[in-house]
Amino acid sequence: MPTTRKPALEWRALKWSCQHPGMVTVPAALAACVTKSVLDFGLPTTGGVLGGAVLGLAGWYRGHPDSFDTVALPRLRSLHRRWWSYVGGRWSDILLDCELVSFNRRTGDVIVPRILEVRAASPSIDTIHVRINRGQTPSMFEDKADALAHALLAERVAVVKVKPQVVALVIERENPFNADAIPPIDLPYDADEIDLSAIELGDTEYGQPWTQSFVGQHLFVAGATGSGKGSLLWSPLRGMAPLLRDGVVKPDVIDLKEGMETEVGADLFHRRATDWDTAAEIVEAFRDELKERQALLRGERKRKFSPSAETPLRLLMIDELGMLTAYGPSAEVRSVLKLLAEIMTQGRAAGFGVCGYVQEPTKDTVPIRELFTARVCLSVTSQSQVDMTLGDGMRLRGALADEIPLDPAHAGIGFVAEQGSRSPLRVRASYQSDEDIRELVDFVTKGRRPLRSVA
Missing domain, CATH: 3.30.980 (Threonyl-tRNA Synthetase; Chain A, domain 2)
Incomplete structure (x- = not known):
């Protein structure tokens, strides 16, 4: 008959030590080091070293x-x-x-x-x-x-x-964000205040500004309808406002929702398309400008561009990217995909970037998905779409974008891969109302100083 006695305490402790070796070996090693230090150098010296280590960490x-x-x-x-x-x-x-x-x-x-x-x-x-x-x-x-x-x-x-x-x-x-939307940043007035490698888009879960580089980067934003993708179209433009005004940044936009998203800010864009044929023409013109820029830099023996009115940062912002890369006429879609792939593989050093916004981030919808260098995953409809957007294993690391409710209280909340690590960082984009966008348009087109400008 099997016994009901449990192993003795010392055996259970030994088993626990084997299961958690770090919790035994690390404290034991530290204790041994401190003891040896006290014996060899004395208590004051050891205390000074430990105090210095604590002060160093602080x-x-x-x-x-x-x-x-x-x-x-x-x-x-x-x-x-x-x-x-x-x-x-x-x-x-x-x-x-x-x-x-x-x-x-x-x-x-x-x-x-x-x-x-x-x-x-x-x-x-x-x-x-x-x-x-x-x-x-x-x-x-x-x-x-x-x-x-x-x-x-x-x-x-x-x-x-x-x-x-x-x-x-x-x-x-x-949830580190409350139900209130994050207000847009105050419009900066001077171009010298703008760092294109750190454009503020909203807040992180740490309460710090969420910034994104737009130099040498292609931005990919995935999110279901109502997730807040529009905030990530307007927030970069607001952060670049003085450079838009001075012609140092020139954005083109393709808005295949009949122009509904971008109509209020249409005057901000160098070119704008609201139908498929015009969109294809803009992509081709964007590629042709890239070739001209490459020839210019090659003639000047430069490997990278410097943003200026003569060589501006060019952005191609595509709302509902899937309409352009999957759902259009098949022959034309293949042509556009080829042009976009050429732009995204060659445009970074020349100052040509692409920002794509999509509801369904699958390979079938966006075959060029892997060419995007910076990615944001807002609320999506399936677990697999998180890893499709941010990279393999990101949901396992905590990017629960498929668990974000699709309601106004959670609009603009998503995840990015934290720079310098493979850990997901939860972020929330600032919300831009129509009034905020009109203020931005007046500032850029008329040079009108905003009422809320930075001092």
């Missing part, structure tokens, strides 16, 4: 937030969450209450799916890799996703299969 935190938040903060946050929010006893109770544990049929012991890793790349989203029990399936966790969200006091929980017997629970702890 100085790093205060003096260079970008690198600290990218390198150190996610690791510290992950460690804190693992041993505070998802610690053993609390984790066991949650899975027991949600009926996601197994029972040993001989002894009746509770078998809890084990946490393998906790990643907290952002303040509001955690990703927990869990080894599920034999006999469990990912669908069992998907069925309990709502119960898990309530038990973890989270907004929502998504379940992703990582490999056999391992799932990832992507836990959205909170």
Whole structure:
């Protein structure tokens, strides 16, 4: 008859140490180093070194937030969450209450799916890799996703299969943005204030300005109807307003929704198309200008352009890109795709960029999707579209764009791949009303100083 006795405490501790080697070896190594330092150099010297290390970390935190938040903060946050929010006893109770544990049929012991890793790349989203029990399936966790969200006091929980017997629970702890739209930035008046490598588009989940480079970049924005793609058409133009006024930036626009989105700001654009034939002509003219710019730079023996009134940054902004690359006449679509591919592979150094806005980011709809260098995923309708837009594995890392509600309170919220890492960053674009766009048009076309200009 099988015994019901549990292994002794020391054996359970040994098992735990084997399962979490870092939590044993790292503190032990630190303790050994400190002890040796005290014995070799004395307590004052050791205290000075430790104090200097703490001051160094504090100085790093205060003096260079970008690198600290990218390198150190996610690791510290992950460690804190693992041993505070998802610690053993609390984790066991949650899975027991949600009926996601197994029972040993001989002894009746509770078998809890084990946490393998906790990643907290952002303040509001955690990703927990869990080894599920034999006999469990990912669908069992998907069925309990709502119960898990309530038990973890989270907004929502998504379940992703990582490999056999391992799932990832992507836990959205909170929505960092409230229901109020982010207002547009105050119109800058002087061209010297504008940095084309950091145009402000809205806010990040950290409460910092969300900026995007438009030099040497092609921007791809995916989102369902009502997700707020229009904000990412007007916000860049607002951020470049003095350069538009001075002719240092010249945008063309293709608006195949009969011009409804861009009519209010039509005067901002160098060229504008609202039908398919005119759109094809604009793409071809844009490509021809690129060739002329390349010849000019080659004649001046320059490898890159410098934005100026003589050699402006040229932007081709295409609203509803799929209408141009998939749903038009087949022969003409192939011709346009060839022109766009030529522009996007050759235009970066010459100062020619493409901004594409699409509802369905599949390869069938946008065959040139991989040529876009900067990507934004707003609310989409399926899980697969997140990785299509941002890259493989981004939803697993926390980019739950398919979970963003399609309502005005969440318009403009999405994810980007954070620069310098593969972690998703949640962002929200500023909202531009018709009045804001008219203010921008008056500023650009009439040189009228805005009432809310930056001092």
